[in-house]
Amino acid sequence: MIEWQFESLAALIAMAPHGPFVWSVYGLGALVLGGLTWHVRHAHSHAITRIQRQFEREGGHESET
């Protein structure tokens, strides 16, 4: 049922004659999705470290209560 459209990996990459267009679109897609994923994860961990730092600056006296 699965029928590969390309004989070789080289043919898949070349996708003659449209390879550069197709692959640049998918490369861009990976870049944007990857970049967003990195950004949201970074923002989350950044928020955590900022709160922790704020917590330490207040001297941690709240941990006793």
Add this chain to the structure above:
Amino acid sequence: MAWRWFHQWGSPRWFYERASRWQAWAGWIAVILLAVGTVWGLAIAPVDYQQGHSYRIIYLHVPVSFLAQALYLAMAIAAAVLLVWRMKLADVAMQSLAIVGFAFCVLALASGAIWGKPTWGTYWVWDARLTSMLILAFLYLGIIGLRSAMLDPNTAGKACAILALVGAINLPIIKYSVEWWNTLHQPASLTLTEKPAMPASMWVPLLINICGYYAAAAYLVFASMRGLVLHRERRAQWVRELVGAHD
């Protein structure tokens, strides 16, 4: 029952904890669906007899364009929720949806332009869909810009909500007027739409990828919202306990 539901969504803590699970689910579903759909679309789906291999861009372009519009709609709904019920979580949702939506919009424009080169012989034509997507990108940009310029975050959220709603009312008018303008100025030869019906081996991977990008958008929005909720609730006791448990 309804009241309890409403109350839960009003609680940032409840959302933060629940969304962690939703985020993980959405992320894994996205990875699996996108891997299957993209490999299928790129290597297994039959080649288009008119456009050759360049048509394979459809497996990214169409889902992303769908999402760019769907996310604006979602943002407008969140805006209405914020203005009517003053739910803080809706503000966070708007902020996340604007950024993810804008990124998808830019991706849709870029992939459309790159697809245009082999199909139309040029990177940009003033095609109705490209034009209304460009205007959608400007609308997203306006909302992001307005939020970043406002001094008070509470006012910023509501101002963005008003702008998002006005934009949502205007969007269908913009779309129809751009389509009408396009028929006025251009011969209708340059469309991607008028093609014979796709065989199943072509549209099934497209459907898989549409679902995959929906899941990816859900993952990104939930992840972004959780970070924002944490920052906004930084003075709350539950956040301090949670963060304390991290080290």
Add this chain to the structure above:
Amino acid sequence: MGIEWRIIQREWRLVMARPGEVLKPMWFLLLVISLIPLALSPDSTLLAEIGPAMIWVATLLAILLNMDHLFKDDYSEGVLEQWLFWSRPFAWCVAIKLLTHWLFYILPLILMTPIVGLMLSIEADVIAVLLVTLLVATPALTCFSGLGGALTLGAARSGVLGVLVMLPLFVPVVILAAGVITRTTDGAGVGPLLALLAAFSLGAAILMPLAIAAAIRLNIGGST
């Protein structure tokens, strides 16, 4: 009639005190139009062809240039807060303010059209159509620029932001107005298009004061 009259009178006094604010957009329009033959070519057939579109875009920008004045002065002087306690709905006061703004700032700009039209050697009947489209469309444009001004009241550096935020919303108006002009030069009927444009303006005039009122309330502080 008392309250409405007070808003108009105040606006009139402001205009008399600082007539430069009315003249500035007109000056801008003249300058932009003068630059076009210099940047393009003095060829009159070419200018006549692109002229109406250029005048439309330049007028649009001139209207937006005024956006900041629409509510900023009233905001900083506390006049907007007074409206909240008046016996009329807040949105009604906003609508009256928009009307006065149109009368004192936009109308003079529209009346400049024949002059700049002649500068670009546009024919008289096309200038007439241009005038009609501007008269029909500017209420909508005034409302949108009002929203831009109201939303950016609480912004740190509002400057050009309101313009950037509002411009994409002007797209339908520009398309319809340009459609009316090209159809007239082609000799086709424009009735339905003008009706659509008028409907858009009417819709904006009804809905936008409500949105603007909500945006101003936000910036006045809290939701009173």
